[in-house]
Each structure stands twice: as C-alpha cells, then as structure tokens.
Amino acid sequence: MTILRLAGPFGRRALFSQLKARKLFIIDIAGNVDRGDTVTDYMDQERDRGITITSAAVTFYWNDHKVNLIDTPGHIDFTVEVERSLRVLDGGIVVLDGSRGVEAQTVTVWRQANRYGVPRIAYINKLDKANADFEDSLNSIQKKLHILPLPLQIPVFSEDKICGVVDLITMEKVVWDRKDEASAGPQRAPVTKADDDLWERSEEARLNLIGELADIDEAIASLVLGDIKVQDIPPQKIHNAVRKVTLDKTALPVLCGSSLKNIGVQPLLDAVNLYLPSPDDIQHDFKKFYKDSLCALAFKTIHNQQRGPVTFLRLYNGSLKSGDSLHNLNRECVEKASRLIKVFADEFEDIKSAYAGDIIAVIGLKKTFTGDTLSDRKHQDSKGNYVLAGVEVGEPVFFCSVEASSLTEQAALEQALENLQKEDPSFKVWVDESTGEINIGGMGELHIEIIKHKLVTEYKLDPYMGPLHVSYKETVAAAATETYTLDQTIGNKHHHIVVSMTVNPNPGKGIPRKLELVHHGEDNSLLHLRQDHVKALTEGVHTALLQGPILNFPVTDVQVELHSLQIEGRTTLPMISAAATQCISQALSNAEPLLLQPMMSVEIFTEVERIGGILDDLKNRKGTIENVENKGGAHIITALLPLAETTGYATNLRRITSGQTTFSMELLGYKEMDPNEQNALCEKMGATGF
Numbered sequence: 001m002t003i004l005r006l007a008g009p010f011g012r013r014a015l016f017s018q019l020k021a022r023k024l025f026i027i028d029i030a031g032n033v034d035r036g037d038t039v040t041d042y043m044d045q046e047r048d049r050g051i052t053i054t055s056a057a058v059t060f061y062w063n064d065h066k067v068n069l070i071d072t073p074g075h076i077d078f079t080v081e082v083e084r085s086l087r088v089l090d091g092g093i094v095v096l097d098g099s100r101g102v103e104a105q106t107v108t109v110w111r112q113a114n115r116y117g118v119p120r121i122a123y124i125n126k127l128d129k130a131n132a133d134f135e136d137s138l139n140s141i142q143k144k145l146h147i148l149p150l151p152l153q154i155p156v157f158s159e160d161k162i163c164g165v166v167d168l169i170t171m172e173k174v175v176w177d178r179k180d181e182a183s184a185g186p187q188r189a190p191v192t193k194a195d196d197d198l199w200e201r202s203e204e205a206r207l208n209l210i211g212e213l214a215d216i217d218e219a220i221a222s223l224v225l226g227d228i229k230v231q232d233i234p235p236q237k238i239h240n241a242v243r244k245v246t247l248d249k250t251a252l253p254v255l256c257g258s259s260l261k262n263i264g265v266q267p268l269l270d271a272v273n274l275y276l277p278s279p280d281d282i283q284h285d286f287k288k289f290y291k292d293s294l295c296a297l298a299f300k301t302i303h304n305q306q307r308g309p310v311t312f313l314r315l316y317n318g319s320l321k322s323g324d325s326l327h328n329l330n331r332e333c334v335e336k337a338s339r340l341i342k343v344f345a346d347e348f349e350d351i352k353s354a355y356a357g358d359i360i361a362v363i364g365l366k367k368t369f370t371g372d373t374l375s376d377r378k379h380q381d382s383k384g385n386y387v388l389a390g391v392e393v394g395e396p397v398f399f400c401s402v403e404a405s406s407l408t409e410q411a412a413l414e415q416a417l418e419n420l421q422k423e424d425p426s427f428k429v430w431v432d433e434s435t436g437e438i439n440i441g442g443m444g445e446l447h448i449e450i451i452k453h454k455l456v457t458e459y460k461l462d463p464y465m466g467p468l469h470v471s472y473k474e475t476v477a478a479a480a481t482e483t484y485t486l487d488q489t490i491g492n493k494h495h496h497i498v499v500s501m502t503v504n505p506n507p508g509k510g511i512p513r514k515l516e517l518v519h520h521g522e523d524n525s526l527l528h529l530r531q532d533h534v535k536a537l538t539e540g541v542h543t544a545l546l547q548g549p550i551l552n553f554p555v556t557d558v559q560v561e562l563h564s565l566q567i568e569g570r571t572t573l574p575m576i577s578a579a580a581t582q583c584i585s586q587a588l589s590n591a592e593p594l595l596l597q598p599m600m601s602v603e604i605f606t607e608v609e610r611i612g613g614i615l616d617d618l619k620n621r622k623g624t625i626e627n628v629e630n631k632g633g634a635h636i637i638t639a640l641l642p643l644a645e646t647t648g649y650a651t652n653l654r655r656i657t658s659g660q661t662t663f664s665m666e667l668l669g670y671k672e673m674d675p676n677e678q679n680a681l682c683e684k685m686g687a688t689g690f
Helices: 012-021 044-049 076-086 104-115 134-145 197-216 218-225 235-248 265-275 407-423 445-457 531-545 573-589 608-620 649-656 675-684
Strands: 002-006 056-062 065-071 091-097 120-125 148-151 153-158 161-167 172-175 187-190 251-256 295-304 308-317 319-321 325-328 333-336 339-344 347-351 353-355 359-363 373-375 398-403 428-431 438-442 473-476 480-490 493-505 558-568 593-606 624-631 634-642 662-672
Touching: 056 265, 056 339, 065 265, 076 104, 076 295, 091 104, 091 134, 091 265, 104 134, 104 593, 104 662, 120 134, 120 265, 134 148, 134 251, 148 197, 153 172, 153 197, 153 251, 161 197, 197 218, 197 235, 197 251, 218 235, 235 251, 235 265, 251 265, 295 407, 308 319, 308 353, 398 445, 407 428, 407 438, 407 445, 438 445, 473 493, 480 573, 493 573, 531 558, 531 573, 558 573, 593 608, 593 675, 608 624, 608 634, 608 649, 649 662
Parallel strands: 002 065, 002 091, 091 120, 120 251, 148 251
Antiparallel strands: 056 065, 153 161, 161 172, 172 187, 295 308, 295 373, 308 359, 319 353, 325 333, 325 373, 339 347, 339 359, 398 438, 428 438, 473 593, 480 493, 493 558, 593 634, 593 662, 624 634
C-alpha cells in the first residue's frame, strides 16, 4: 500500500526516523530530527531549517506487508507537494502535535485529502511534552476537522511521563522501557483491576469506543443489541468495524505516542496494516479501459545533475520493465524508461520491473511532466477515458523579477528555471511583455527563497532577485456591456467583426469556464453559432481576464455573457479571439474594477507574558484578532492578516518573543481592499488611484 504523512510539522520526522532506527526500511540509515539528519529530509535546506520542503519516498516491509511511504511538507508554501502525493495515495496518517491539536495547516491538508477521498488514521504525537493534552487533541479533531475521532488507545503515564499506551481493542497495556529508547519493541500485558485508575479509564474508554462504533456500524450495533456482553465483543469484530468506518471515511481512528521516545510507533504501523486499504481494495473506474496494459501517473519530477530528469510514477495497472517504451498520453509522444529505481529519500536502488501498486522512479523520461498519464501502448481515445486526472495547483501569491548576473549566464538561468518549473508545478515563470523582465512566482516568501537557494547551490548561478510583490487579483463591482467593432484589412484580407458582451460580478465563482449565451427576443442567431467560433471567443475572454484594468493582475469572480456576434466575409479564429479580448478589456474598465488582496489565517502558540507584544505587532500589520484561547497553559492567538503584511513575519516574531513562539498560517481567500489602501498601492506601483 501507499501511505502519506498528512498535516503540519508535528514530529513526523522524528516518527520516520524512529521507524528507520527500528531497521524497518530496506536501507539502514538512521536519522534524528534534532541532529538534522532525518531520513526523509535530504535537501540541505531541509536539514538546515528543520523542515520538510519536498516529498520523499521510502519503501519498507512491516509484518509481511510492503509499504510505500511518502513524507510531505507541513509548511504552507509547499502544499503542492502534498497535493501531488495525495493524488497517488491509498491511505494517509494525520500526525498531530499533542500540545496543539489541529492547527491551521492541518485543516488545509485535510481538505486536500477529502478532495481525493483518501482514507486516514490519526496519530497524536509529542505526548512527552509537558503541556500535551490527549483529550483536547481529540476535541480539536471533532471541532475543526468535522469528523468523529475514534481513540483506539489511551496514553499511559509513569511519574507524569508517557511510558506507553493501552490498546482499547485488546485491553492490553503496551509499555516501552524509557531507559532504553532504542529497544526493539514494547512489553505487552493485560490491563487488570490491579491497575486501579488505569483499569477504570480503559474500561470506560473501551465502552465509549464500542458505543461510537455501534452508532455507525451495523455489525457492532447487532452485537450490542444481542445476547453478548459489550465487554465480551471479540477484538477481531472491533478491528473489522474500525477498518470499515476508516474505508467509508465516517470516522477517524486515533492512536497516540511519542515518536521521539519511540513510544507508539510499532502499534501505529500495525494500524496501517489493519485499517488502511491496499491497492487491491480500491476500485478505480479507469482501470477497465486499460485491461492488461500499463497505466501509470507521473506525480513528481526532480532534476538530478548526473541523471537528468527523474520521474516518480504510481503504477495503477499492468507492469513496467527497465528499457520499456512508454506512451505519454497527454503529450502524444513516446519515451523510454531507461532505468527503474526504488527510492529511499535521496538514495537509489536499481530494479528490473515494477507492478500495479508500486511507486518507483524512472530515468529517461525527458518530455514527461507532473500529472501526465503513461501507458505501454498508444490508445485511440488518449484524450478521453484513458487520461487520468492531473494535479491541482494554486496560483502564486508572491512574485519577483530575476536577472542573470551576466549575459554569459542568461542561457543557463533560463534552463535552470525551466528545470525548476518542471519539478515544481506551483513555481511559475513568465516574461513581462512591457519590460521584458523574467518574473518568477511562488506560494510564499520561503518558496521563493528556496528557489533562489537552488539556483545558487545546485546550478552555481548568482542571479539578481528583485523585491517581492504580492499577487493581487482584480474583480468588478458592477455590470458593464460593451460592443466592440474590429474593422481591419491585413494584406489582401478584410476582417469585420462586431461582438457584444457583458461582464457581471460573480462573487466566489473564480474564472468563468464558459460563455453565457444571451438570447434577445426572437433573435436566435446564437443557437447556430459555430463551435470553433465559441472556442475562439472563449479563448479571447480568458486572455482579457489575465490582465485586469487596474494593475494588470488576473481577473476573477466574474461572469461573461455573449449577446451577439456578427462576422462579415471571411475572417480567422485568431481575429475573433482578438475582438473578444478587446471587448472584454473595455468592459472591465467600465465595470467599477477593484483589487482583491490575499488574506492569511494565522495561529500563534505562545506564553501568556508574550501575548501583548504579539497582539500589538498584529495590529500594526493591519491584522484582525479573532480569538485568544488558553489551552493547557499555552495560549493560542488566531488572527487574519493580509499576505502583504506577512513578509518577514517569522523573523520578527522570533525577535519579539525571543524565539519562544511558534505559528502556522494558511491562505484563507481573497478580500476586497479598502479604497484608501487600493489608492496607496496603485500610487506605489506607478498607477492611477481611484
């Protein structure tokens, strides 16, 4: 099966390093997050910063089950790594910090997992921390993720320090030797009445677990209503019910422990085998079209200086051998899989073949991008049933210009940017038509910083990076109708096109995918509009929406109506598109355009004596304080902050709190700018205010 660590940076690197230290992986290299040599964090920047930036794949066996595990970032700037990994998963592990519960970024990743229908289990980590609270973490799951948590364990403490867990299904106490954290495994013993308070807590928790299951699983409900005592329900029946509700996504099984102390790791892997699906458990409708042929999705590409492009594939159907030819169904080209590789973070092991359910890396695919579908034969309907859904990527929220340090480096810079864009679908590169400058866009300040670091360290370049700018959006506050006439002779061909269109506000709907055809009275000419003309008009509209009338930012949340199209003589499709572009551009200028700014939801975890300075700083940054909550001695500040005000926020927060505060943030959406702020921004960027 293929599983993924979901959610924020809440100790999952310590978790995976403990798995590695237990010699569970095929290649035995232990790592520790505190030393900065965690197994799955192999980039220099990851080890320097103590965060995960790219998703890394490892393969291991647990109780005769082969597991492909993908470790992904928790930082908001790298959510595309989570997005493309979710696309190929069978199941996921939600890792939470027991002292914080569900955080802002957890909610973001949870929504992503919901979109792909990924079954999940949860692991409440860091229960060794003084302010950790298992019950509070469970409550935060129900409150913020809107799913029923099913605790399968409760923590066991000795002298106020976690030493193990109680398995509520088997009623066993599972204890690790705290003096020997590197020991091979825990000691198991039945929980008895001699355990006093632990017995009572375990009995109550087990009854609650069965009661919750009875409400959502018919098999358990029948047993509860039958002659059997609730306490005597066989563990296997409970395991079956937990697996069913996991696959149905009606509840979230929850386990707990401390990865740093190697407490709870082995039972977590047991739960992976017991409750998460294998590839055979998941029915993909598209597999019926492939029959016995290969079906694989390219979900990640990296550029290796020695090997060239390395493409990660998830095989859904068929098999693949080293040296096979592959048909790229998206790009309608043939590539050769020169080498097949089993990947362990940044280490590679050649293999001869791979099969359905495997995740592998392939060397030799020079034209394949993230999201492409590959097969071992050419399919006639390659643009229909055979092409798999790709990876959704958000628009950049920050951008800046980039220049080569010299003319001799220009070609190398352009090639490096092309490679980086191929690796990272959320990284955008474009040329500003008015200035000729190369612009790069990313998902955050850190994202852009990492790109620069790669250009310097991996490509040995020294580019100049311009100041960061926020990627605003534009929309309209009123409707505007425009009729545009294109009357032009080019060469020997005369073009005469008259198009009438309306732009309407359409809050929350994003970019319109199609034109709305408006019929007037008995005029039904639009009913007979040629489809290639409709397509040309739509392309022209989308071109106009790429640059709004205020500051040339993309236009969103509008609806476009077509009233009429008149064409005299013969013209071309590009001319029809050009007429539509001009028509919509003029309409946007007359539709009371306004700017939208990206807003961030921020959660800050701090001590009470530091709250005042943090609140003052947020107010100075035009933030809106939503809540200040006391949780187990720690305080959680929730606020809304304009993205433009977050530049340098992490550094400043460390300064004003002496490094004793942590925070997380996620993009909440876009909000209309205050007119005065819009005027100030327009003046700053060299435009005329309104």
